[in-house]
Amino acid sequence: MLIIHHWDTDGITSAALTVKALNLEDFVNVTPPIGEYKFDYRINKYIEKYEKIYVLDLNLPQEVENITKETIFIDHHIQKRIKNPNVKQINPVLDGKDYPSASFVVSEYFSLWNYLSAVGAIGDIGEKAFSISKVKKLLDIANISKKEALKLVNLIDSNYIVMERNEVENAVKVILNLEPKDLLEYEKWNKNLEKINDAIEEAISNMEIKNGIAFIKFKSKFNIISKVARKVVWKMGYDGAVVVNEDFNGKAQIYFRISSNLVDKINMTELIQTLKNKNYNAGGKKDVLGCICEKDDVDEVLKIINSYLR
Numbered sequence: 046m047l048i049i050h051h052w053d054t055d056g057i058t059s060a061a062l063t064v065k066a067l068n069l070e071d072f073v074n075v076t077p078p079i080g081e082y083k084f085d086y087r088i089n090k091y092i093e094k095y096e097k098i099y100v101l102d103l104n105l106p107q108e109v110e111n112i113t114k115e116t117i118f119i120d121h122h123i124q125k126r127i128k129n130p131n132v133k134q135i136n137p138v139l140d141g142k143d144y145p146s147a148s149f150v151v152s153e154y155f156s157l158w159n160y161l162s163a164v165g166a167i168g169d170i171g172e173k174a175f176s177i178s179k180v181k182k183l184l185d186i187a188n189i190s191k192k193e194a195l196k197l198v199n200l201i202d203s204n205y206i207v208m209e210r211n212e213v214e215n216a217v218k219v220i221l222n223l224e225p226k227d228l229l230e231y232e233k234w235n236k237n238l239e240k241i242n243d244a245i246e247e248a249i250s251n252m253e254i255k256n257g258i259a260f261i262k263f264k265s266k267f268n269i270i271s272k273v274a275r276k277v278v279w280k281m282g283y284d285g286a287v288v289v290n291e292d293f294n295g296k297a298q299i300y301f302r303i304s305s306n307l308v309d310k311i312n313m314t315e316l317i318q319t320l321k322n323k324n325y326n327a328g329g330k331k332d333v334l335g336c337i338c339e340k341d342d343v344d345e346v347l348k349i350i351n352s353y354l355r
């Protein structure tokens with residue numbers, strides 16, 4: 046049996062819950078290349094070797110449409126129905142229900158609820174998850190405070206933020222083998238958090254402010270750009286942040302976040318569409334834009350963003 050899961054806390058806790066529910070002594074779990082929503086050559090090679098596949102918290106219905114192995118596909122993203130009869134798609138969102146996380150869907154499917162079900166939900170929707178009574182109850186039973194639960198999410202997510210695919214995969218075993226209190230002290234993950242915080246601080250130290258908007262340029266192999274922008278807008282109170290990671294493992298990352306006072310003044314949806322029309326890999330929502338591009342294209346993308354700031 047093979048488990049393929051998302052690289053974030055929800056994906057990792059969903060995988061651990063599945064292993065526990067099926068009482069697997071021996072299991073193999075893999076995650077797609079971090080940041081790329083597709084099955085790569087390595088994952089496809091693994092699929093060939095196994096008879097039964099679980100796909101967890103990955104909004105990739107197209108990747109299993111031609112799969113020939115028995116597949117259980119568990120998710121909570123809005124997605125199309127999978128037509129392949131080899132695939133059993135468990136997604137309550139398809140029936141109009143709302144689920145905070147794949148961990149909740151997995152727990153319901155196997156009737157196995159524990160603190161990992163809650164941690165997955167906190168990973169996906171943040172502090173909002175504390176208003177779900179089941180989350181509160183599961184944390185109480187395990188004697189975990191809200192603060193500790195948030196720290197657990199940061200620790201588990203740290204593996205993908207530092208871009209270590211092997212460690213993301215290894216995290217499933219770690220959380221199955223250690224008690225929550227030991228996870229909070231787990232040295233490697235705590236070291237990750239230190240490295241991540243240092244990289245964020247260094248990025249923010251190179252900040253220029255124009256008309257209330259922060260402009261930041263930095264170079265880091267870590268996937269911290271959204272954290273940098275959130276910190277500048279949500280914690281430091283700037284109206285917006287235009288952040289560029291000039292060397293993200295060979296590519297450039299651009300991120301533009303605006304505060305709620307600017308949402309009515311800057312048409313982010315149109316800006317995202319403008320970039321997409323020019324064939325840039327861009328996406329986002331009404332308050333945030335993310336784009337990954339070649340280093341040579343940074344100036345043009347910034348020019349387009351700046352035209353919306355006037």
Ligand SMILES: [Mn+2]
Pocket residue numbers: 055056102121146147169
């Ligand atoms: Mn999820």
